[in-house]
Amino acid sequence: MSEELTRDKVATEDTWDLTTIYPEEAAWEAEASGLQALVERAVSARGTLDQSAENLAGGLAAALDVQLRIARLITFASLRRDEDTTNTNASGRYERAVMMAIQAGQALAFLQPEIVSIPGERLAALMDDPALQAYRHVLEDIDRKRPYVRSAEVEEVLAQFADVARAPAEAFSALDDADLDFGMVHDDEGRDVKLTEGRYAVLQESRHREVREESYEAMSRAYRNHAYTLTSLYGSSVRKDATAARIRGYDSARAEALFDDNVPATVYDSLITAVSEATDVVERYLALRRRALDLDALEAWDLRVPLAPAPPRRYAYREAVEVVLDGLAALGGRYTTDLGQGFASRWVDVHETKGKRSGAYSWGVYGSPPVMLMNWNGMLTDVFTLAHEAGHAMHTFYANATQPFHFASYSIFLAEIASTVNEVLLTWRLLGREEGQDSIARFGLL
Incomplete structure (x- = not known):
């Protein structure tokens, strides 16, 4: 338990099979090389979408084809990166995929503005055409967002803004998955073990309170040592969301997030209210946990240890x-x-x-x-x-x-x-x- 397992020591049957996406990395490169031609085909529909249902259907089909190819490229690259976030080759491929997505988004930024520029009655008539039946819901959803779609020029800028907007999340992931070192702690047998996020979960279920406290403090200390960095990243993320919402004309970032999923604010608020009204149940549970563990005060490192006296079972x-x-x-x-x-x-x-x-x-x-x-x-x-x-x-x-x-x-x-x-x-x-x-x-x- 003292040494971290490396990926080369894991049996193949215990790893995911990504050849179902691309049989080999050369296939990823081939699809990446062909993406620009697909983008250009989709862009060729610009200025013609309102001319006929066939034109609009063709433009949507071409744009969706680009989106599918980008989804494949990014998904594969991201999964490979997540296998080992310190692998520079995998990180480089992921960055390439993201940049291809941003550039494609910029090129296709004309699509929604051009669709919402079609008068409502004309768009409704087009949607009734059999050529657009497969895309009717897509068009209805775009039309629903009509008040918040900006001009093609602004949408292009927003597409470029995506590269900057991802910085807080990317920086936190790099810190959390690659750079943070949680140090050494002791397990139930008193052995020195290197603390990882996975081992932390195990140690927090220890029957020995000193083991739980030590691992909790070690884990927390690593984050506290970067408190100003984490605060800055979180603040940047909040400002990014607020700015994007303001540019589009939403009342708040929350309003944008809910509207995008077509969820009424009242539904969200009712969930918050229901949870708030049930806090007494949580308080009763915490009081029961303190008594069951025979503690004068319940601490954060006491929240995961099982209350049942039987030793916790382990599962292969x-x-x-x-x-x-x-x-x-x-x-x-x-x-x-x-x-x-x-x-x-x-x-x-x-x-x-x-x-x-x-x-x-x-x-x-x-x-x-x-x-x-x-x-x-x-x-x-x-x-x-x-x-x-x-x-x-x-x-x-x-x-x-x-x-x-x-x-x-x-x-x-x-x-x-x-x-x-x-x-x-x-x-x-x-x-x-x-x-x-x-x-x-x-x-x-x-």
Whole structure:
């Protein structure tokens, strides 16, 4: 546990298979080389979109083709970069992909202004044409944003602004995944171990309070030592969002984010209100946790240790796969068969390795199977995280299988339904199993 695992020591079957996107890196280069011709084809429709439904359909199809190619280029490059954020070749390829996307966005910035310049009645008539039926919702969504679409010249500037706007997030990722060193701490046996974000989660479940406190302080210290940098990055991110919203005429950055996903502000506010009104439940839970741990005061490093007296169970990754598939049986045989085939086809990058992006996510690109990033430690929380990310992956898998590219994506507001439902189903299944009937085991699950 004292040494960090490096990627070259990981078995191939425990890494994700990105050859489903590009069979080899030369194929990525070939698609990158051909992108400019596709952009020029899309730009050739400029000034003609209002002339006929066929022209508008052709312009949209060409622009969407560019978007799909860019999505493939960026997704592959980003996934390779996340394998090892210190790999300069992977980072360089990612930067190239982002710049290609920004340049294409600038070239295609005319599209929405030209569409919203079409009078409403004329646009409605065009949308009724059979040639545009496949794009009707796309056009309705653009028309909905009519008050906030700027001139082609301003949209081009905003497209260029994207390169500057990504700086805070990119800088934080570099700091968090590559530069921060959390130092050495002690595990339950008193051994020196190098602290990583993955190991931190394990140590925070230790029965030894001094182990939890030491790892918490070491982790926190690394971030506190960069407090001014982190504050500056966050402030820059807030100003970036506020500026972009102001340029487009939104009342706030929040208003822009909600409008973009077509979510009423009242829905968002009602969620905040519901959570605020339930704070007494959280306070009661924290009081119960303090009493269960027999503490005079509950500290931040006391929030993750299991309350059940039984030792926490550890899960091998493939054991967890079977637990997840069993837990999701309520979704039907097709779902679990497709997911099982996904696991067997290397959808998951399993282990925490040196330089790998922290946390977990599911990502994919249209036309290829989704993939999941994990940093496996064998805890029950990892099992639930796997079920959670599998929910996202299957949402993407079925959306891509049944929808055209321009309808297959989904907003973050909708995305978490599939993932949290999987967590609930897994909880119910574990509680219903024979070992879940034991009161201590049930307490540990809950």
